[in-house]
Every structure is written in C-alpha cells, then in structure tokens.
Amino acid sequence: MKAKYFNIFAMLLLLSQMACVTPKEVGGDPHLTNNVVDWRDEIIYQVLIDRFADGDYSNNYNVDTENDAGYHGGDWQGLIDKLDYIAELGVTTLWISPVVKNVEEDAGFASYHGYWTQDFEATNPHFGDFTMLRKMVDAAHAKGFKVVLDIVVNHVGQAFYYDINKNGQPDDYFIGQGSQIGPIGQNDPASEFLRIQEWDPDFNIDGIQAWTSLGPSGEAPAIFVNYPAINRVPPQPYPFDQDWAYNRKGRVTVWTTPEVCGCESWGCPWDNECLRKQETLGDFPGGLKDINTKDKTVRETLIGIFSRWIDIGDFDGFRIDTLKHVEHDYFSNPENGFCPNIRKHAKEFGKDNFFMFGEAFDGNDNLLGSYTQGEGVDSVFYFSQYYTVFRGAMLGNGDRTCEIARLHCRRKGCSSDPCGGGDDFTQPVYNNVGKTNGPTSEDGQLLNSQQLVVNFIENHDVGRLAFFMGAGWSDDLRMQVIKQALAYLMFTEGIPCLYYGVEQGFTGGNDPANRETMWLDRNYTTQEFKDGHYQSVMKSYDSTGDGMNDTVWQPYDTKNPYFTWIKQLTAIRKAHLELSRGDFNTTYSTTGSSGKDHGIYAFERTYAGKTAVAVFNFDMNQVSETSDGTQSMAVTATPGTTFTDALDSSYTATVTSGGCPAKAGQGCLNVSVPSRGVRLLLY
Ligand SMILES: [Ca+2]
Ligand SMILES: [Ca+2]
Ligand SMILES: [Ca+2]
Ligand SMILES: [Ca+2]
Numbered sequence: 001m002k003a004k005y006f007n008i009f010a011m012l013l014l015l016s017q018m019a020c021v022t023p024k025e026v027g028g029d030p031h032l033t034n035n036v037v038d039w040r041d042e043i044i045y046q047v048l049i050d051r052f053a054d055g056d057y058s059n060n061y062n063v064d065t066e067n068d069a070g071y072h073g074g075d076w077q078g079l080i081d082k083l084d085y086i087a088e089l090g091v092t093t094l095w096i097s098p099v100v101k102n103v104e105e106d107a108g109f110a111s112y113h114g115y116w117t118q119d120f121e122a123t124n125p126h127f128g129d130f131t132m133l134r135k136m137v138d139a140a141h142a143k144g145f146k147v148v149l150d151i152v153v154n155h156v157g158q159a160f161y162y163d164i165n166k167n168g169q170p171d172d173y174f175i176g177q178g179s180q181i182g183p184i185g186q187n188d189p190a191s192e193f194l195r196i197q198e199w200d201p202d203f204n205i206d207g208i209q210a211w212t213s214l215g216p217s218g219e220a221p222a223i224f225v226n227y228p229a230i231n232r233v234p235p236q237p238y239p240f241d242q243d244w245a246y247n248r249k250g251r252v253t254v255w256t257t258p259e260v261c262g263c264e265s266w267g268c269p270w271d272n273e274c275l276r277k278q279e280t281l282g283d284f285p286g287g288l289k290d291i292n293t294k295d296k297t298v299r300e301t302l303i304g305i306f307s308r309w310i311d312i313g314d315f316d317g318f319r320i321d322t323l324k325h326v327e328h329d330y331f332s333n334p335e336n337g338f339c340p341n342i343r344k345h346a347k348e349f350g351k352d353n354f355f356m357f358g359e360a361f362d363g364n365d366n367l368l369g370s371y372t373q374g375e376g377v378d379s380v381f382y383f384s385q386y387y388t389v390f391r392g393a394m395l396g397n398g399d400r401t402c403e404i405a406r407l408h409c410r411r412k413g414c415s416s417d418p419c420g421g422g423d424d425f426t427q428p429v430y431n432n433v434g435k436t437n438g439p440t441s442e443d444g445q446l447l448n449s450q451q452l453v454v455n456f457i458e459n460h461d462v463g464r465l466a467f468f469m470g471a472g473w474s475d476d477l478r479m480q481v482i483k484q485a486l487a488y489l490m491f492t493e494g495i496p497c498l499y500y501g502v503e504q505g506f507t508g509g510n511d512p513a514n515r516e517t518m519w520l521d522r523n524y525t526t527q528e529f530k531d532g533h534y535q536s537v538m539k540s541y542d543s544t545g546d547g548m549n550d551t552v553w554q555p556y557d558t559k560n561p562y563f564t565w566i567k568q569l570t571a572i573r574k575a576h577l578e579l580s581r582g583d584f585n586t587t588y589s590t591t592g593s594s595g596k597d598h599g600i601y602a603f604e605r606t607y608a609g610k611t612a613v614a615v616f617n618f619d620m621n622q623v624s625e626t627s628d629g630t631q632s633m634a635v636t637a638t639p640g641t642t643f644t645d646a647l648d649s650s651y652t653a654t655v656t657s658g659g660c661p662a663k664a665g666q667g668c669l670n671v672s673v674p675s676r677g678v679r680l681l682l683y
Helices: 008-018 076-081 083-089 130-142 273-281 296-313 328-332 338-348 365-370 383-395 402-412 475-491 561-575 577-581
Strands: 044-047 093-096 100-102 117-123 146-151 160-162 173-175 181-183 209-212 215-219 222-224 317-320 355-358 495-499 525-530 533-538 583-588 600-607 610-617 633-635 642-645 648-654 667-669 678-682
Touching (some): 130 146, 146 296, 296 338, 365 402, 383 475, 475 495, 475 610, 475 678, 561 577, 577 600, 577 610, 583 633, 648 678
Parallel strands (some): 044 093, 044 495, 093 146, 146 317, 317 355
Antiparallel strands (some): 160 222, 525 533, 583 600, 600 610, 642 678
C-alpha cells in the first residue's frame, strides 16, 4: 500500500471541525472505572498510533508512507481493530502515543509521533475525535486492557521564534557583535560572530538577546507565528499563547558542550546546578519551546487539562515525557504539584490505582531515583538498567556481572558491594515510600518506586536492540539474545514494557528507523540471492521445527518465533505471581572475566511461600554454572527441593545442603546454562 496525497482543503476542514470541541465541553460528570488490581501484574505494550494500524482511511490527509518522517495513517480505529492481535501476545496495558493536536509539520518533519503540542485540549485529527478516542479506550477496557496516555508538559511544538534582529520575521543568519550579518554557511571561523538561528538559538541563561545594527537591544521578542496550513498557530488554551508562559532561553546545549558548565565531557554530576538549569529551562532541540513550569497559572492550567483528559478518556495512567527537562518541584509539590493533584483528582472521581511513570533519558540512577522522591512520579523508565543489562551485558561477553547486581543495589540498597570494591550501597536512591493516593497492591498496601520501575529493552527513542548487535552476529545469535533479553524483562522486578514490533522481529536503527509501520510489507522483507541477483523477498521462518524455513512472514503474524516466545513468557509471568510481585534478590554474580561461572547472573523472586530462580549466561561461547568450582549459589529454598526449568522441562536441579554460603535452613543450587541461555527454575 502506497499513498502520497496532501489535501490541504480536507485538512483545513478537519481542523476547523476539531477546533469546535475541547475537553471542557465533552461529557458531564466523569464516571471513571478501576481496572488495575496491582500494577506489578501488568505488562505494557507501547503503541505509536501512527505506525500501528490504519483503520480509517478518511483521516489520511498529509500521509506519505514512503517518508519515514511523515504521517503514515495509523489511528485509534486501527488499534481497536487489532486488539485481539495484541491480546494474543499476553500483554495487559496499552501505552498510546500522545492524543493532542500537534503542529502539523516543521522543517520537513511531521508530527506523526504526537510530541509537538499545538492545542492541549483538542485531539489530533489524524487519529480521530473525542468519540473515537473514548470508543477505543472502552473497547480496550472491555477486553481487559488498561490504557496509559502519553503526555508532554515540558514543551509545545515550535510555535514561536526569537526575533533576534528585530526585523519582525524569522531569520537563519549569523549576526556579529560588530553589527555585521552574513547568511548561514558563509561565516568566517576566525571572526567573533555568534551563531544565530531565530527558530532554535543556543541557550542563554539571561534569555535570548536581541541585536540590531546599533548593538545589543535587550531581550529578543518571542513572536508567535500563524501558519494555519500546517497548524503552526499560537498554542491553546490560554496562557500558552502568551510569551510569559515560556522560559525563552534557547535550546539546551549542555549535551554537546559540557564545558559550558565547567564539567568534564559527560562528567557533570547529576545535580550540578548549571546542568540542571540548562536542562530544565532550555528549549528541547528542534526548537520545541520550553514551558515555564514554575508559573502558578501554568501549573494550574496543566493540572486542569490533564484531569479532564482522564475524565474524557477513562485512562488508567500517564506516561510523562521529558522528565529531566522539568523542575522536580513541578511534579512533587504537595500544593500545586502535578502528580499529587492528578492522583487526588483520579481518586475523587472513582479511579484508584492511577499510575504515573516518567521518562528521564539518562543512565544515572541518582537522577532517575530523584524523580521518585516525595509526591513525585510513581515510577520512571529504568534507563540505567537499559544501559547496564541490555546495551551492556547482553551485547558484551559476560564479564563482571556484579555490575548488574550493583544496579539493583542502587535501587533497593545492599549491605555490601557485590563487586567487592567497597562502594556504599546502604542508601537506596529510589524511593521506598508509597505516595498519598498512590498505586496499591491487591490487599491495599501502598506500592513504592523500587517495586514499580518500568523495564524495557527498546522504545521509540532508541534503536531496536537487534540493531546494536554487531555485523558479525548471525541471525540465530541475534534471536537468541533478543529472547534472552525478553526473558530478563519478564522475570526481573518491575513492570515489563514491550515496544510494538518487537514481536515481529523488527530491527530498525535510531529514530525514525525504529518506528516501523506494522502493515507495510517492506518491514517483512529481506535481501536474497535468487535467479542470479539479489532481490527483495518476504522473510520466512521455520514453523514446523525441521530446520527449514517454510512460512512466509506476513504483517501482524502471530506464529513467528518472536511472537510465540513473548506469548510463552507472558503466560509464565501471569501464572507465577512470584515473578510479578515477588521480592527480588541477586543470588549469583561474578567479578572476573573467566572461570566456570563466567557470564552468570542469577536472581530469586519470592512471594507467598513460592520461589522462582532465574539464571542467565551472558558468555558467548561456554556452558557456565552457578559455581566457581568451590562455592555454588545460595538460595532460600530448603535442601531437597527439586526445581524444574519452565523453559525446558527436561532440566531439573535439586537444592543441596552444602557447598555454598547458605544461611541456616537454606540450601545451595548448582545450575548450568548454555551459552546465551536462560533458565527459569520453578518448583
Ligand atoms: Ca487513518
Ligand atoms: Ca528576525
Ligand atoms: Ca523545561
Ligand atoms: Ca520448517
């Protein structure tokens, strides 16, 4: 299916219709439903609406499926149509990309992802109207899914420019302090000219300054633009059409120039004041204008808007974008903070267990954990785990798995350093206190952020895990490691989050290549040498187990090896509450780069008298064991207990009474795991 048409008349018509209705005008008293028993039992599936399924061709204006940065036509009706497909996978919660109306396009890129807000109170007409949105959520709830809405409070789309030369129009020029102006690309590197781009100028803590031929001219005016054809019009509602609702300090630069803050490259401490100021006050790269989230009116307006979205959509949680670009106080302030007020609103209108998790794109546990403190977000994406386990151990050869143990120690605390290095892990950096009106367990106990981290192996902001595997990796090895990664995701503590398409073996690289369109044949083809030349053929896989590929891989295929593996894992997780709710404890890790135990990392999950032990071998070549040859692994199970591998029922292991540092009443367990393998031991 190929489509490229841009009907500006149809688009304007749709936009004008949508502009008539805002969340304020939909529905009467909210009647909200409780759908969640315990968030730890949930398995999230992330859907990029534009790329998932196109169920309504009538909203396909400005669609270009040949352009990776364009709208492709997916919508909420498409998601409704595919709910059975998603249900078969065994996931339980849908996280959908933002629903608000966006600036249509900017610099040749379209807003198909939904992160370029233009109107906080209208729906994106590419996806549907309010009625369709609610229909989608109701259909999902009817099938037992919960629905999480993706929201952005840090910025809007590129709604205004800084008129640095005060000529009343946006310019892409260099302007020097000697009052000379030259076009971009023709600057003299030896001159002292400043780089100026009025849409997206570099950060200035004093605010973007204006310059005229006479010299400095005070703060540059922020001029809202009015291009209705691409919906680049002043953001709505009030006060987002006012310049004071924005910080107006230009784009964040500290990422590429850490010397701005006097830090080593990538070496600024997480709480460095200069770093935090740039990240929280600067515009997001691409000219996304940073909202003044300290302002009282702004805070109250956003709380009101997103409370209404809960009422209209009956959503069960929020995924909050760009956490680290917003002050901590914005989320956690007990008076006018976003999270406490949203929790209060949800609870008042009958929705318990409303869950908010945020995205701080950072591998530093101190920073990630800081957002979970006080009344802030319930949880964060576990980016530190992403880097340590999935990008680190999974792509490496299994050295020093104690680094994984350290990861968990930073989250939950440990009495000693698992790497033996003397680091202090006695103070966990993730909050272990539940929030007021926060999510609870089935028996009503408040859950805390250490238990609710959101685990992922890939998402829309990072390339697919398979993409980062070296060119020398065979297809079989890639699949084996993806399977291993998915197993880790399903067995470790926290909430697993799958990015759509992982069940189809997608391998896309960094944005936008990782935002594959589910229904396009090109994502299911491979290059094969046939009839004397290379040609594109549909991928196939072995569905009969005889080693020969026999089944052609079609869009939304449910029999391929990735889909069936995930289906198997979700079923195991649901059948064993110790995997979703159990306490987590590292039982084996290594500090060296060789030995019988090279590559082994193991942990135990314990709940209501049941124990599961997961053992991973990250070594590329050898069968490894949970023993260094002298001491095996200590487990809480008693001697004589026989475990069976839930992934390979022919393998069993029995707990013994000696040969490891087990405590009284506990036992020792020696497990061998094939190279790049995983065992899940249950009894
Ligand atoms: Ca459509
Ligand atoms: Ca200008
Ligand atoms: Ca900000
Ligand atoms: Ca076959």
